Amino acid sequence: MSTLELRLVGARVLTPDGMAEQPIALGNGLVLEDKHLREVDLSGFLVLPGIVDAHGDGFERHLAPRRGAMKDLDQGLIAAEAELAANGITTATLAQFYSWEGGMRGPEFATRVFDGLAEIQSRVETDLRVQLRFEIPMLEDYDAVAELIEKYQIGYVVFNDHLPHDALEKGKRPPRLTGQALRIGRNPEKHLEMMQAMHARSAEVGPAVDHLCAKLSGRGILMGSHDDRNAEQRRDWRDRGVAIAEFPETLEAADAARSGGDAIIMGAPNIVRGGSHNGNVSAIEMVMMGLVDALASDYHYPSLRRAAFLLADSGVVDLAGAWSLISSEPARVLGLTDRGELSPGKRADMTVMDAATRRVAATISGGRISYMSGDVATRFIGYSI
Numbered sequence: 001m002s003t004l005e006l007r008l009v010g011a012r013v014l015t016p017d018g019m020a021e022q023p024i025a026l027g028n029g030l031v032l033e034d035k036h037l038r039e040v041d042l043s044g045f046l047v048l049p050g051i052v053d054a055h056g057d058g059f060e061r062h063l064a065p066r067r068g069a070m071k072d073l074d075q076g077l078i079a080a081e082a083e084l085a086a087n088g089i090t091t092a093t094l095a096q097f098y099s100w101e102g103g104m105r106g107p108e109f110a111t112r113v114f115d116g117l118a119e120i121q122s123r124v125e126t127d128l129r130v131q132l133r134f135e136i137p138m139l140e141d142y143d144a145v146a147e148l149i150e151k152y153q154i155g156y157v158v159f160n161d162h163l164p165h166d167a168l169e170k171g172k173r174p175p176r177l178t179g180q181a182l183r184i185g186r187n188p189e190k191h192l193e194m195m196q197a198m199h200a201r202s203a204e205v206g207p208a209v210d211h212l213c214a215k216l217s218g219r220g221i222l223m224g225s226h227d228d229r230n231a232e233q234r235r236d237w238r239d240r241g242v243a244i245a246e247f248p249e250t251l252e253a254a255d256a257a258r259s260g261g262d263a264i265i266m267g268a269p270n271i272v273r274g275g276s277h278n279g280n281v282s283a284i285e286m287v288m289m290g291l292v293d294a295l296a297s298d299y300h301y302p303s304l305r306r307a308a309f310l311l312a313d314s315g316v317v318d319l320a321g322a323w324s325l326i327s328s329e330p331a332r333v334l335g336l337t338d339r340g341e342l343s344p345g346k347r348a349d350m351t352v353m354d355a356a357t358r359r360v361a362a363t364i365s366g367g368r369i370s371y372m373s374g375d376v377a378t379r380f381i382g383y384s385i
Contacts, residue, residue: 003029003348003367006380007036010043012355016341018320026348029367033344040379042352045361049327049341050090050349051304054265054334055131055158055246056297057095058083060104063113073116081124085371087301088351088360091127091331091339093156098145099135100194101162103184107141114152125370129334131156133226137163137198142208146215156334157216158224158246159209159237168199213240222335224265231256238262244333247298249280254291263333264291267298268326271307287325288316294330305351309358352376 005027025032059080084092097105132154164174181191224244225237234256245257246265257264270283286292304326311322331340339347352362361376
């Protein structure tokens with residue numbers, strides 16, 4: 001596929017040395033040493049490294065625009081990619097559940113999503129990657145999950161446990177159970193029985209997780225834990241080779257991750273909202289304490305760039321430091337050494353923004369345009385109206 005061969009001039013560019021007005025050349029899908037190429041004047045714009053999203057499930061709304069309307073997943077994924085590109089995201093990790101919760105989070109749906117991604121990969125510009133979020137109480141599914149990971153060459157697995165253990169331990173009916181069951185077409189009493197059965201086997205989960213983690217670690221697969229609540233949980237996961245802590249709920253868990261050298265990912269919406277929507281630790285405070293390696297979209301793609309500017313505007317960190325939390329740092333956490341910064345030899349992944357409005361004007365992924373709108377499009381085309 002052909003890529004842009006251009007020299008961008010006039011813009012303020014965020015390089016590894018900081019923000020400066022300097023030209024940037026691109027060709028063969030890479031950032032080049034400065035050379036003579038057709039120039040595009042981007043005066044009034046910012047050129048920033050393409051955003052790398054380490055975890056996001058915002059794509060789900062495109063797969064089921066209405067409840068039960070989940071037939072054309074390929075078209076939904078293409079629509080999701082368009083939203084990603086319009087928000088400056090050049091690498092996206094799609095966090096897909098494999099859960100007892102069923103519906104869009106169930107095993108069958110996960111397989112459909114992976115098949116859909118394989119179908120559309122060659123038709124989109126954004127680098128779409130997969131994260132499998134496995135609910136560890138599903139003891140009967142461990143072999144199936146291992147086979148699924150191998151079949152689809154999934155490189156990132158995160159372990160979750162959303163079973164309401166406290167309520168089940170007390171013999172109570174978990175809140176929202178009836179609505180959850182009816183939403184996926186399951187009898188509420190059968191749904192409760194399934195949850196109770198999984199909870200009753202909790203003692204078996206640890207050894208099963210140990211075995212699966214050892215198998216995945218041997219394949220070089222990235223592994224993360226989700227919503228760690230305390231230091232003991234984080235240490236247990238680290239002992240299994242699970243070196244990424246996604247959205248730790250407490251400072252205790254985050255401190256344990258940092259002291260153990262684990263990577264810490266927090267949600268950008270937590271920054272934008274000014275705190276967690278469910279009362280967990282504040283991501284802004286964690287950034288101030290140096291306890292965040294990367295921000296992820298979580299459930300809202302626009303929050304990534306908004307969080308970076310909010311951190312910079314409030315003086316928590318400068319723009320270079322804030323933007324690194326959504327570009328070079330998530331790339332590092334994901335082991336993607338070919339992207340995340342605008343330097344020669346790296347992928348030509350760029351987010352072009354209007355300097356005054358901070359609106360995304362163009363997104364370039366691997367040297368190909370994934371999104372472009374307005375005045376900047378006119379400049380790239382090479383004529384004025």
